[in-house]
Amino acid sequence: MLSYAFRRLLSTIPVLWIAVTACFFVLRLAPGGPFDGERSLPPAILQNLAAHYNLDKPLIQQYFYYVGDLLRGDLGPSFSSEDFNVAQQIMIGLPYTFTLGMTAFALAIIIGVAVGCLGALYQNKMPDYVLGAMILVGVVFPNFLIAPILQLVFGIQLAWLPVGGWGDGSLKFLVLPVVVMALPHAGRISRITRGSMIEVMNQNFIRTAKAKGIGPRLTVMRHALKPAMMPVVSYLGPAASYLLTGSLVVESIFGLPGIGRYFINAALNRDYGMVLGTVIFYMVLIVFLNLIVDIAYAWLDPKVRNR
């Protein structure tokens, strides 16, 4: 298992290199540069800036500088922040993004699996319809619509929760953004769980369990849940990488620190170093999460383990 994990990680290095290289050059093809804006700067100032960031060197030389720095673990400077370089910005934003993402992830699993199981057990009965309809709302309404509505209702009308901000990081500040982030995933998880659970409940070994006289709760908990989770787990990998890389919409509506905004804003600002930094970070995270999913698979399904 360990050597398998190691090989998997090793095989990502060429992928990472190709992505960084492609990203580096494609980014430079985009029209407009990091110092273009509402007001154009005099040529002498532009030259000073270009020299400051090595942008006056030939592109290929800049590329080798970048890769050299990268091998030494340096993600380079960010054009949109003088005081924090790319790595510092990512490290500062990460704890916030991870706190939000992990909480949303856990909430999505709890709601999704619970609703999915109930739906399966009460298939085509009232609870199935009601919960199914509710969860559909979470899936079909985009977060930029849900978030302002929740802010209006819980922040202003009822005044139960803060409208935005991180505050002191206590739970009340997390509730709204976490719910907004978790809802669509909870919806998808519940539908996958429901489908898979229905299938599992019709399997022979469940019929055997029922025949032995085990109650319905025990049947589900001990026998059905684990095999029914297989498709859910394969969804959790991408869901986790989605949630842990942060959300531009949620961060900018709730005014939260985090790394979700960096990717989009950096691309718009032509902040080359920041775009590359976030791409590398995302890739490493996705590879790592996929690895965890594979390991979880092996744990859930002996067939995979023994292969």
Next chain:
Amino acid sequence: MYHFSKKFLATAMFGALLACSAQAATINIHNGGDPQSLDPQKLSGDWENRIAGDIFEGLVTEDAKVNPIPGQAESWTISDDGLVYTFKLRDGIKWSDGKPVTAGDFVFAFQRLMDPKAAADYAYLQYTIKNAEKINKGEIADASQLGVKAIDDKTLEITLENPTPYFINALMHYTAYPLPKHVVEAKGADWVKIGTIVTNGPYKPVEWVPGSHVTTTKNDQYYGAADIKIDGAKFFVLEDQEAALKRYRAGEFDILTDFPTDQYEWMKKNLPGQAHVAPFSGLYYYVINSQKGPTADKRVRQALSMAINREVIGPQILGTGELPAYSWVPPGTANYGEPAYVSWKDEPYKQKVEEAKKLLTEAGFGPDKPLSLELKYNTNDNHKRIAVAIAAMWKPLGVNVQLVNAETKVHYDQLQRGDVQVGRAGWLADYNDPDNFLNLLMTGVPNNYGRWTNAEYDKLIRDGNANKDLKKRAELFKQAEQIALDDSAALPIYYYVSKNVVSPKISGFEDNVQDTHRTRWLSIKE
């Protein structure tokens, strides 16, 4: 008795705590974006100016209405030829670590600003100082040639290239703030980190969570500290203006520095007196290519300009009452008086359209040869609405307009390369002086996107700037402005307004044309 005293003590402590929290008056300001830096030489945006101007102070500073008042300098004299300014620093001014602020700190700051290696975006704003431009361009290597000299610790002498009537105004800009030489030299690039940075303004920064907020607290070393009523400020990052307004309504913010225009009517009804809309020294205009294509013909440019019904844009399209622009320099700009206006300003709109049609016919366009134009703007709801409206206004002239939008960087890249027929642009004044606007139409200036060029205009502006007499200077400038307007060098559309929302708890907030509101002039009722 024992119980009583314990209870009493607890109550007293609680009361003291309450009193403390009531005394610590802090203000929450919605500031928009994250600052690029806390280093005043690395900034370029108004959201950065809000923080920098609270934590640093130059020789000259601004009052609540942004009139120049003595800052770190208590007085100054200007030589008869208008070239040499001698500043006397205030007694007892200190950095937030208690070290004195000296004339040497100013010399150090100006030399660093002009150092090509420091690559300060905005260094060119102080090019009026002797040798500044040459040093910044690398033509003079010796930084001590700069026209900023410390006569002694308390006396600073600044020599200019030309007499510059707005120089005192330019000194309020953040490029003219001093730097703590002792800290910058000891810590290098890290001098600006929270915990290391020392400042000389009314406040000092104590916390910065990127993506969330910057916190400042009162600087007890500041000479005016005793008169400051607000003990600290939080400048919040929040890109979403709708969300910012919600947070204001929930009491989480005390001041919004912008608001969604479509909420203005609602706010007037539901938050009476809290939305501040005031003239702002900025111009929203369309660049028009005067070098190539059909718009190289002056008649075409004038026809397009005349056919824009500016009166409807402020009230009906934007909804915040922006005033129609018929001049290049916004009215109310200092050192100027009434600006020059286009000759057809007061004609009824119908007549303007008729004349515009005639001009286009003269230029050879008509029903059988319609004029086709590309109108470029950077992606934004308001820019789009205005572009659509203006395209509709040009339609009766037989002009077919193709709207092309692009993200900001791409848009301005196209403008800079001259790849534009008609394109949106805007200008916000850096300092309160007509030169700041008129400069935009000088030959060869990077921001002259339409590449309009007129030797007489250039000469008038140069002569004006070389003239010490402010009245004479304004006259020359006005002649130049009239030339630009008569030639439709660009199409002014509206003058910007500043849009703030200010809680009734706040007093001392004065609307002004620079939209600058230093926290030291505000107070807050809890």
